[in-house]
Amino acid sequence: MTIKPKAGERKRGSGVQYVYGILRDEILDLTLAPGAPIDEIRLAERLSMSRTPIREALVRLASEGLVTTLPNRSTVVANIDFMNLHTFFDAMTLMYRVTTRAAAQFHTPADMTAIKSRQADFAKAVEAQDALAMIASNREFHAEIARAGRNPYYNSLSLRLLDEGRRLLRMYYRSFDDRLPPEYVAEHEEMISAISARDLDRSDRLAKAHADQIVEQIRGFIARDHRDHVTL
Amino acid sequence: MTIKPKAGERKRGSGVQYVYGILRDEILDLTLAPGAPIDEIRLAERLSMSRTPIREALVRLASEGLVTTLPNRSTVVANIDFMNLHTFFDAMTLMYRVTTRAAAQFHTPADMTAIKSRQADFAKAVEAQDALAMIASNREFHAEIARAGRNPYYNSLSLRLLDEGRRLLRMYYRSFDDRLPPEYVAEHEEMISAISARDLDRSDRLAKAHADQIVEQIRGFIARDHRDHVTL
């Protein structure tokens, strides 16, 4: 549940950031369904602020591909393009590989501490069989690795892909409420050890295997799901 | 010279796009120097429109890393980080490779026509020894290849890198006014033939060689330039 600050209680200048964060979460959580229109006025009332900061947040979301702006008509939540998921899988696999490799090369001790901490969160979520927490902590784990790789270009693409992945996974965990294969925890541990040992090639190989496994899982979800997502 | 439409002569809804395009060009052309502050009011007067669409354009530029917003203080043109250029070179090389490879795999006849047309523009610019036109047409050539690869994630990162590259090259062509090695034209031709033949590995190899060559050229510029860019 999101707590809504009263009208004047927010710091000046934080309006756009605030709206951006809320909308982003609601889109990735599927609280806002793909294709759903976003009404600026209703949003302004709900968050008790004027339309200006809300529009600025929407411009930012649009430039990241999370919403689509139809000129003079409502902005809508971006659709999931099931026809071209392979482009997503391709890019995600590549980014897993290059960021993990770069992390192996450039990480500092502080990075390793942070990565291990994320992995602990992930293990806890798996232990508790909490699918939503797994999705979130898995994202943070890989985001931390990307950060340790210290390449802002790879970093921003990775974050974008991780976020879209979060939305995709959410879609299926909601319908199936499946058990996650527990080997993910072990795979993460192996990746940590490869990064820590600065073994670039092994990091690369493990990242690719990990990505392939996730892609297979999502593919499995989709195969079991025979409704017509195409027009969604 | 940019032609400025009078106040009411623009189509409603095109304001943000219009400002975004102008600012983006001026930043990449170095008309606006890295670190220069952007005054919203002056800009509003210059383009004869209110601050609202200008601010929305700035939000978009910020999310693409072309400007930096200092809260409650002026937004400034993003600096070029000479300390971490290797991250740029890394990412550019990788994107050249994956987009050229993807183009070889997925291109249509229409794509090939477009790519060859861009190459013709580039050859013309080289012929005329017009460095600025070379930079621009080289960008369009690679952007067209990326488009033919049909992966929106690779596409947007590629465009971002090509644009930053444009700014970087501009910086050095301005000081040195060098002659471009004409082998670039031949390399482009080879890439076209590999893409056309759907030879993925050869496309990949050529793209990497091409990227390496460009990286070496920029490195050469920087090596010859001994002023302290670091704090720029």
Added chain:
DNA sequence: TGTATTTTATTTGTCGACAAGTTTTTCTAA
């Protein structure tokens, strides 16, 4: 003269208002 402090001026972030479009509803006519 140089430094700290108050005052002034400039610039940003947010707001409410209004006009240009778009969608929905109502009305008209076959």
Added chain:
DNA sequence: TTAGAAAAACTTGTCGACAAATAAAATACA
């Protein structure tokens, strides 16, 4: 009753205004 036209209702894009925050200038003080 239904198709098309006209009108009403709503939504978006842009504007000018104002308050909060910062930067610059002026003043006081050692």
